[in-house]
Amino acid sequence: MRLNTIKPGVGSKSPAKRVGRGMGSGLGKTCGRGHKGQKSRAGGFHKVGFEGGQMPLQRRLPKRGFVSLTRGRNAEVRLSELAVLPVEDIDLLVLKQAGVIPADSLAAKVVLSGSISKKVVLRGIGATAGARAAIEAAGGSCGE
Template identity: 45%
Template sequence: MDLNTLKPALGSVKQGKRIGRGPGSGHGKTATKGHKGQKARSGGSIKAGFEGGQMPLQRRLPKRGFTPLSRVEYAIVNLKQLDAFEANSSVDTESLVAMGLVKSTACAVKILGNGDLAKSLRVSASKFSQSAKDKILAAGGTVEETV
């Protein structure tokens, strides 16, 4: 078998529709575009959002809100997820990334108090909810907020 003798499998290649090639083709005359109208003309594409000259929806609706430049997105980790760590171990962003709980070390991490913690852990994160702090301290662990 040589490369110059290779052929596609039978029935796998379909011929394209040849439009506007006379009445015998079955796609002659209007070339599958119907009769007249904007869509039948050359260059007759209509931009997305165009409503025929009517004021478009995105211009009829009011502009609302803004995103503050100082906004910080936090990666959320719940206490029940911290149960995967061994007792008396240190939990920081690097260890959370290693466990697959946080995507990257560049993320700011917030620990939330969903679930219970039965182990003593040294947890350092960007932010803690009050309930998470209380539960970690009640389990005999320590809390350290990093900036």
């Protein structure tokens, strides 16, 4: 086999339709657009989902689901970030003052990333199962 002999499979490629080239082509006169109407004319265009003024399907159907407005204001804190804090009792205010989480955060959760060897007490802060185990192994607690 040589690269200059490679050809696509038989029937996989068809020649492009040349519209408006006489009746013998099968696409003469109206060029396959039919007679009259918006779609037959040059520039005949309507928005996707437009139903001629009828209330569109995406507006007729009820909207379901939930989008949390506070999702972006939940912060994650690594174990290694807790280890460098100078205090033992840690709450949301301490994390904000230390610059670990943004000042507009509404909630925080400790995730298992890095390690911790000092005792810390979490108040009003969540923790994943792995982070909770690591904090308790170091002598700390995750009491709310």
